[in-house]
Amino acid sequence: MFTGIVAAVGTIIDVAPLMNQADSGCKLTIDAGRLAMSDVALGDSIAVNGACMTVVSKHDNLFCVDISRESLQLTSGLDKPGPVNLEKALTLNDRIGGHLVTGHVDGVGSVVKFSPVNESMELIISSPKNLGKFLAYKGSVVVNGVSLTVNRVADYPDRCEFSINLIPHTLQVTTLNHLKPGMQVNLEIDVIARYVERMMTAT
Secondary structure, eight states, X not given: OBOSOOOEEEEEEEEEESSSSTTOOEEEEEEOTTOOOTTOOTTOEEEETTEEEEEEEEXXXXXXXXXXXXXXXXXXXXXSSEEEEXXXXXXXXXXXXXXXXXXXXXXXXXXXXXXEETTEEEEEEEEEGGGGGGOOTTOEEEETTEEEXXXXXXXXXXXXXXXXXXXXXXXXXXXXXXXXXXXXXXXEEOHHHHHHHHHHHOO
């Protein structure tokens, strides 16, 4: 479990195929940046842009994760070098500054708008329609591993759009400041909303 409070911005520095096959997964080598790695052991979980990954090797400030082809197809931003948001898994004595996050990406959204509003930035994202029922005014959503509050939700026949207000601090300590219209982002819905939906529809 995670909180969606990004601990550091790291960098994917290498993407190598796990096997010499077109449909194979990849091994990512990641520079952890300012993320302290002294307490990270092999097999531990780290959220990389919101996707829970298992550490398979580490050396100094670098660590490696294996990512399956299926995971690559269901996420965005994990198939090429570049900056990524990082968060280590929760311990029982951690503060939950965001909300409970599983690190299981539910879908990929697309940035519709990213523009200044006073001192902040308004981010509007188009999500798959099937995720729309889990998005609510003042509810929580995870975007590229960052726990954020939904300010507005609009449903359309083929999609759902929601807006978020990003304060300067969030832009300074995450990769969200790199977003542009048309870019894809990883989305995870609130786990509580997931259970409520199940309870309401189970027979």
